[in-house]
Amino acid sequence: MTQRYYVPDLPAAGGVLELPEAEGHHARTVMRLRVGDAVELFDGRGTVATAEITAVSKRQVTCEAQPCRRRGETPRRSVTVAVGMPKGDRAKFLIEKLTELGVTRCVPLRCQRSQWTVSSGALQKWQRAMIEACKQSGRNDLMEIAAPVAAETWLAAAGEAAAWRLLAHPAAAEGGQLAVGFTQAGQPSSPEQGVAIAVGPEGGFVEEEVRLATQAGWQAVSLGELVYRIETAAIVLAALAMHR
Known part of the structure; x- marks a missing residue:
C-alpha cells in the first residue's frame, strides 16, 4: 500500500519539497522509507499528488512531487x-x-x-x-x-x-x-x-x-x-x- 503524507501547502505544478517535520519523522523513523520510494501527498482540502523520495537525512525527507490533481470522490453528507x-x-x-x-x-x-x-x-x-x-x-x-x-x-x-x-x-x-x-x-x-x-x-x-x-x-x-x-x-x- 502506498504511504500517504500530509503536506498542507502542496505546489500545484509539483516540484521539490520537504515533508513537514512530523511527517518526515514518521516517514524516516517509523516507516523507514528510502530514496526512490513512491508516496502520495495530500493537502487536507481534496488535492493529492504522487511523489518520489529523493533524499533522506537525519532532519528531513525530500520529495519530487508530480503536478497536483483532484481525486474524484463520492460526495458525502455534511x-x-x-x-x-x-x-x-x-x-x-x-x-x-x-x-x-x-x-x-x-x-x-x-x-x-x-x-x-x-x-x-x-x-x-x-x-x-x-x-x-x-x-x-x-x-x-x-x-x-x-x-x-x-x-x-x-x-x-x-x-x-x-x-x-x-x-x-x-x-x-x-x-x-x-x-x-x-x-x-x-x-x-x-x-x-x-x-x-x-x-x-x-x-x-x-x-x-x-x-x-x-x-x-x-x-x-x-x-x-x-x-x-x-x-x-x-x-x-x-x-x-x-x-x-
Missing part, C-alpha cells in the same frame, strides 16, 4: 458531531473513527456533567490523530475539530443549517424514537442536506440541556434499551447519518 468528550485514549479513538467515517466537523461540548476540561494539548493530540486517520483511510479532506463550547450555547444556536438535528438521549426510547430506524419525517434525502448530532458526557445531558435542545428544534433519539458509552453512541449515530 455531518457535525458535537460531543461531551471522554478522557484519554477513548477520545483519541473517537476522533479516529469519526474521521474514517467522513464526519465533517467535531465539536467538543462542555456539559453540566462533563468531568474534565479539554486542554489545548488534548486538541493538538486529537488533530494529530485525525491526520493519521486520514492517512490510513485514504480521506483527503481534514475533519474540522472545533474549539470547546458550552453545550447550552451550541444547542441553542447551532445546527440551523442542518436538515436533521439528533440529540442522543436514552429516555427517548420510552417514546419509541429509535435512531436505528431513521424513519422519522424530515430525514435528509440527499448528501447536500446536513445532519447535526449531539452526544452528552458520561451520564448524558441533564434535563435542562435536553429542554433547551428540544425547544431549539432538536429531536431526542435513543439507540434502544441499552445505554452506550459516549464514543459508541457517537460513532453509531454518525455511521447511520453518513450511510443512510
Whole structure:
C-alpha cells in the first residue's frame, strides 16, 4: 500500500519539497522509507499528488512531487458531531473513527456533567490523530475539530443549517424514537442536506440541556434499551447519518 503524507501547502505544478517535520519523522523513523520510494501527498482540502523520495537525512525527507490533481470522490453528507468528550485514549479513538467515517466537523461540548476540561494539548493530540486517520483511510479532506463550547450555547444556536438535528438521549426510547430506524419525517434525502448530532458526557445531558435542545428544534433519539458509552453512541449515530 502506498504511504500517504500530509503536506498542507502542496505546489500545484509539483516540484521539490520537504515533508513537514512530523511527517518526515514518521516517514524516516517509523516507516523507514528510502530514496526512490513512491508516496502520495495530500493537502487536507481534496488535492493529492504522487511523489518520489529523493533524499533522506537525519532532519528531513525530500520529495519530487508530480503536478497536483483532484481525486474524484463520492460526495458525502455534511455531518457535525458535537460531543461531551471522554478522557484519554477513548477520545483519541473517537476522533479516529469519526474521521474514517467522513464526519465533517467535531465539536467538543462542555456539559453540566462533563468531568474534565479539554486542554489545548488534548486538541493538538486529537488533530494529530485525525491526520493519521486520514492517512490510513485514504480521506483527503481534514475533519474540522472545533474549539470547546458550552453545550447550552451550541444547542441553542447551532445546527440551523442542518436538515436533521439528533440529540442522543436514552429516555427517548420510552417514546419509541429509535435512531436505528431513521424513519422519522424530515430525514435528509440527499448528501447536500446536513445532519447535526449531539452526544452528552458520561451520564448524558441533564434535563435542562435536553429542554433547551428540544425547544431549539432538536429531536431526542435513543439507540434502544441499552445505554452506550459516549464514543459508541457517537460513532453509531454518525455511521447511520453518513450511510443512510
